[in-house]
Amino acid sequence: MATQQLHRGRLIDHIQLVVRDLAASRRFYTAVLDTLGIPIGGSDDSYFWADELFVSTADSIAAQGHLTGRHHLAFQAASRAAVDAFHKAALAHGGRDNGGPGERPYHPGYYAAFVLDPDxxxxxAVYHGEAERSAPSVSIRF
Incomplete structure (x- = not known):
């Protein structure tokens, strides 16, 4: 699984999800990432990737035969409308609602939607609001 660019200095280098049904995951992630302006970067019979997210089957050489557990991934959105579109696309492509679009109490302007992917x-998808876009960083504790 090769990417087009190497980005040094990031906290996260890449994330891999190992899924039961690659075709269902490909439909889901292609649709939701498209609403955020992130294209699928490449694919093969046992995987696909977008930016630094890799999704593969359990028989992929990188998966070592095991499905990953359940994870929480948050994608940045450029606007509230993008969050709304993400949620709508997710539900139309195999996702299940886990918290519709709306303000969250994490900090002022935190607008997000949550869905469960096919696994x-x-x-x-989160939009931090105009005031937060110019801030250097935001720390959120869970």
């Missing part, structure tokens, strides 16, 4: 991962 039960909690996938979020």
């Amino acid at each position: 039960g991962n909690n996938i979020e």
Whole structure:
């Protein structure tokens, strides 16, 4: 699984989800990532990737034969409308609602939607609002 660019200095280098049904996951992630302006970067019979997210089957050489557990991934959205579109696309492509679009109490302007992907991962799209876009960083504790 090769990517087009190497980004040094990031906290997360990449994330891999190992899924039961690659075709269902490909439909889901292609639709939701498209609403966020993130294209699928490449694929093969046993995987696909977008940016630094890799999704593969259990028989993929990188998966070592095991499905991953349930995870929470949050994707940044450029607007509230993108969060709304993410949620709508997710539900139309095999996702299940886990918290519709709306303000959250994490900080002022935190607008997000949550869905469960076909494997039960909690996938979020979040827009931090105009005031937060210029801030250097935000720390959220769970």
